[in-house]
Amino acid sequence: MAQTEMLEEHRMLQDLVRKFVERELMPLEAAVLAREAKGDSYSLTEEQLAPLHAKCRELGLWGLDVPESLGGANMPPIALVAVQEELARTVTPFIIPPDSPNLHMMMAVADDYQREHYLAPYADGRKNSCVAISEPGAGGDPAGMLTRAVQDGDDWVINGRKIWVSRVPAADFLIVMARTSPGKRADGVTAFLVDKGTPGFTIERQIQMIGGRRTYELVFEDCRVPARNVLGKVGQGYAPMQLRLNVRRLEMGARCVGIASRALEMMCVQAKQRITFGVPLAERQAIQWWIADAATKIHACRLMVQSGAATLDAGGDVRNEASMIKVFATEMATEVVDHAMQTFGAMGMTKELPLQLLAQQVRVMRIYEGPSEVHRMAIATRILKQYG
Numbered sequence: 576m577a578q579t580e581m582l583e584e585h586r587m588l589q590d591l592v593r594k595f596v597e598r599e600l601m602p603l604e605a606a607v608l609a610r611e612a613k614g615d616s617y618s619l620t621e622e623q624l625a626p627l628h629a630k631c632r633e634l635g636l637w638g639l640d641v642p643e644s645l646g647g648a649n650m651p652p653i654a655l656v657a658v659q660e661e662l663a664r665t666v667t668p669f670i671i672p673p674d675s676p677n678l679h680m681m682m683a684v685a686d687d688y689q690r691e692h693y694l695a696p697y698a699d700g701r702k703n704s705c706v707a708i709s710e711p712g713a714g715g716d717p718a719g720m721l722t723r724a725v726q727d728g729d730d731w732v733i734n735g736r737k738i739w740v741s742r743v744p745a746a747d748f749l750i751v752m753a754r755t756s757p758g759k760r761a762d763g764v765t766a767f768l769v770d771k772g773t774p775g776f777t778i779e780r781q782i783q784m785i786g787g788r789r790t791y792e793l794v795f796e797d798c799r800v801p802a803r804n805v806l807g808k809v810g811q812g813y814a815p816m817q818l819r820l821n822v823r824r825l826e827m828g829a830r831c832v833g834i835a836s837r838a839l840e841m842m843c844v845q846a847k848q849r850i851t852f853g854v855p856l857a858e859r860q861a862i863q864w865w866i867a868d869a870a871t872k873i874h875a876c877r878l879m880v881q882s883g884a885a886t887l888d889a890g891g892d893v894r895n896e897a898s899m900i901k902v903f904a905t906e907m908a909t910e911v912v913d914h915a916m917q918t919f920g921a922m923g924m925t926k927e928l929p930l931q932l933l934a935q936q937v938r939v940m941r942i943y944e945g946p947s948e949v950h951r952m953a954i955a956t957r958i959l960k961q962y963g
Contacts (some may be wrong), residue, residue: 618788652884663833684807768813786935831904
């Protein structure tokens, strides 16, 4: 009975988020698309974010996976992926605070001081964060990072560069990954909490990305942080970082389901309305097959994400599932959105519809949190090992 009630609770949460998306976020799409079409950032303004955050607090849509001890709802992964699916149905960029992957990384290893000064204010919305992992030339191998941190008395001094970091201007602190054991790889990486405005930390440049997004290149020159800001154990930052990446990959799978679902909905409406050579597109076999394939693959991907979430909730090793989801979901959504654009013809190529922005978002997903090729390599390595 308890399981049934929990499942019903999760469905109610998903319905609540779906209504929030339809009533609060989708009406903002026209303004978002107009900004992106002009080449501006498609991010919401502070004037737009404030009422959305207030509405989230009113509805209880805040800190959904935050522990109850920190004022959150402590929802399991199976409920959270459903939330991500609904949020991804719109191109209006909005995340129910706080950003889950960073939350899980900090919860796994933060000490009492860090929980009080970083985790707690982050969980309740008083502070924002971002994570700096990738580096110029490092490609899809975070274990090959060159940024160094050297202990100097009671401090650590960080030197190096990071790139493709999101949400830097709004972040009150960063989680910075740096090498603390030269000559080692994954087992020599340490995570550091670096406060905004710390001397030696500068934003080198803003990088315009497709889909209206912005990322940043960061420079650390003799950036000094206290030893109490070491997140987790020295030289053991890779495991909690991997936890963060796996959570993000499950989220990405759910978001791809949401994106593809929106594209499928638009494709079906257009196919029934558009007449070509005297026949609705919905009666063309090619379009019918696109619709059938999309519905089938969306269903399969949703089940993959739910399975991965269940594995994560049970404390299992989700790395292989996360890699499979990352590859399958992004390629599935790419195909569905492309077919939707094709169904709309020339109109599908315009910036008046959200399809082009959805397509760009999915295209970026095939790169960040590990490119598809690296994940395929990792999957093959594990499967080959499994069979001796």
